Amino acid sequence: MEDAAKQFLAHHARKVGSSQPERREKKVEEIQGYSQGYQPQLPQQPQLPQQTQLPQRPQPFAPDAAFARPSRSKGVELASAVMCPMRQGSTVSEEYVFEGGKLGEGSFGQVCVVTQKLTGQKRACKRVAIQSETDRRLVDTEVQLLKRLDHGNIMRLSECFVDGTCLFLISELCEGGTLLQGFARHGSERAAAVAIRQVLSATAYCHGRGVIHRDLKPDNVLYASKAPNSAVKVIDFGLADFLQRLRTAAGGQPMERAGTLAFMAPEMLTAVGDGSYGEKVDVWAIGCILYLLITGQHPFWPGRGTSDQQVMQLIRNAQLPPHRNFAAAPPGARELTMHLMAKDPLRRLGAAEALRHPWLQAEQASGEQVLDKTVFDGLCKYQASSKLKRAVLKLLAKEADEERVKKLREQFAALDAKQDGYLTRDDLLNGMRQCPEFGAVTSLDLARLLPLELFGERISCTDFTAALLARQGFGKAELLAAFRRFDVRREGKISLAALSEILKNAGPASKLEAFREADIGQDGAIDFDEFCALINA
Missing domain, CATH: 1.10.510.10 (Transferase(Phosphotransferase) domain 1)
Incomplete structure (x- = not known):
């Protein structure tokens, strides 16, 4: 091969x-022909030999499933303005340095490498020229889909910049x-x-x-x-x-x-x-x-x-x-x-x-065993954290470099029996039983470790990564970049009103509790120092 x-x-x-x-x-x-000159050479032999005909299927297939929505989990949901902001008041060059040279081309855009000024992280930047309503519809669809998709083998979209008739999509860099x-x-x-x-x-x-x-x-x-x-x-x-x-x-x-x-x-x-x-x-x-x-x-x-x-x-x-x-x-x-x-x-x-x-x-x-006790310890600690801390960790996990989260994604894939992008409680129970420390664990034990009212029935790839990434710690630049995302009102602080806009699936009492936990000075706002103390606790 x-x-x-x-x-x-x-x-x-x-x-x-x-x-x-x-x-x-x-x-x-x-689409007429290849869009990128993709033209391999093929021997002129029209028929497949008899011995390689399609094998008989053991059972027929069902028709295509109708559009289905996955059942809800208890994971933290963050506003789009935090997880993937659409910036219209600033240009991409204010936040990123263009490295020069074209990395490639997408369906209707060019891609190059950029470096985020604050963190030094390298990203891919796709520039799309909007020349018609059709272009706008396609770009809007792509952005909305990438915001909603959360899978370790799908490119992560970080943020977007609107500059006149051009849209700049900042995503993870695949080198x-x-x-x-x-x-x-x-x-x-x-x-x-x-x-x-x-x-x-x-x-x-x-x-x-x-x-x-x-x-x-x-x-x-x-x-x-x-x-x-x-x-x-x-x-x-x-x-x-x-x-x-x-x-x-x-x-x-x-x-x-x-x-x-x-x-x-x-x-x-x-x-x-x-x-x-x-x-x-x-x-x-x-x-x-x-x-x-x-x-x-x-x-x-x-x-x-x-x-x-x-x-x-x-x-x-x-x-x-x-x-x-x-x-x-x-x-x-x-x-x-x-x-x-x-x-x-x-x-x-x-x-x-x-x-x-x-x-x-x-x-x-045939892959290596990647699960150990620390995986489940991390999940327990994560679920016991406040909604605000879990929300910040979720953003940090989404923005982390691939090399940093590679092992964590492998651990997620090892647990994800259906490979559907979510871990069920059965997935976690089976995974725990692979570890010597949890060999005799039962479903009741799991319910005590990860209560249903906190954890829900499923956990997403980003939530899983966030839980385990917390053990590694974060640099000041990473935390400052996250703080600026949460400062949706551009006040230099996070108010209760701003937090109410950020946490989508939390009730008023839950938001107030999360805010009070982080507002150490009790002055009605979370500043950067308090933000760092919450995450590093």
Whole structure:
């Protein structure tokens, strides 16, 4: 697999060097060709050998689930003005230093590296030019989705700046390059399984919230760092939306096509039926990615000079071409690829179901044991803290550098049995029983350690990270940056009125109690020193 990735990148580099491929703009309706010159070479062999036909599924699939909202938990909810502010009174250059050079391009924006002046943390900055109402709608949708999504394998959005007709999105920086670039450095069967499992986990999380990405491809999956065990992040939600909203907008007419042509599913290109499609178009795209990792070549892009109509016909036929690398790949990898790329969406695996495939389960089981007693001690201490302290820790966890929270996210993933972005009480109970100190713990013991009225039934990835990050401590610059976020009224302090705007799911009595705990001087305001004392207590 490593050789396949290296061969693909070398081949692609030679093509770019000899003749820059045509670049085409993304459109909302129908994307014609690749947006970034993505043109692997494919052997001209039209049929899949008989021995590699799609295996029979043990049971039929249910239709696509309707838009579903997850049940509520007791986690702290912070106002958007704190967790991801939209700044209109200041320019991005007041807060960040541009490092120069272009890092990459999104669906309709350029990305570069910036450094936050206060903390010195490096971030990615995506500049989007708003030229039409369609542009504004797409950007608004992307921002609103990223604000709501909380998963360790989805890029974190930090804040936004509005400057005339341009919008600057500040997000975490992924320095490991695209999926194929990282895979070329240290690709292997295990690396492929790790990457695909993480992409599926992020996708299953989105689908569980009714969100469909519609543009999954290797360029939209980045390695967080260049380390061999780096996590991957799904980026570029510029074409994502709520599936229910897309269907409603179609009004019984064919749904709009969106994405990159070579990764579109057959049902998105068919002229048969009502022209609708579901969340499994994302799963098809992940299948294309896995085939590419295995072979180094795209299944439906024969090479330069191929027309869009030819590519569309190959996708509609949905026949995986034979390839010696695919034939030599582990049986589990081949089987999963074909299940992800079943032509009929009802026979195609869903993202959550694909996570249970033995090939991915074997990879997960082979990972190192990352749980210990301190995980549960940290959760207990976090839940016993005031709402204000938990709110601040949640913001600090969201803004922390990936390297700092990497181990914590691994611990969360080890506990998250369903890989749905939440820990249930059963997840915690099973995790505790893996530790020698908690081997005989019962559900009643857990209820005493983490009372239902404080903890709720589930905990999010950010809440989990916040609980354990508190043990590491924070620098003055980090705390000052957080304090300024909480100072929503720009008063140089946090008043009770300001706190009432910040804590969304706390009642008046709870807010007053949290305020009084932090207002050590009892002067009706929380200053920076009191803020630091609360967090470091």
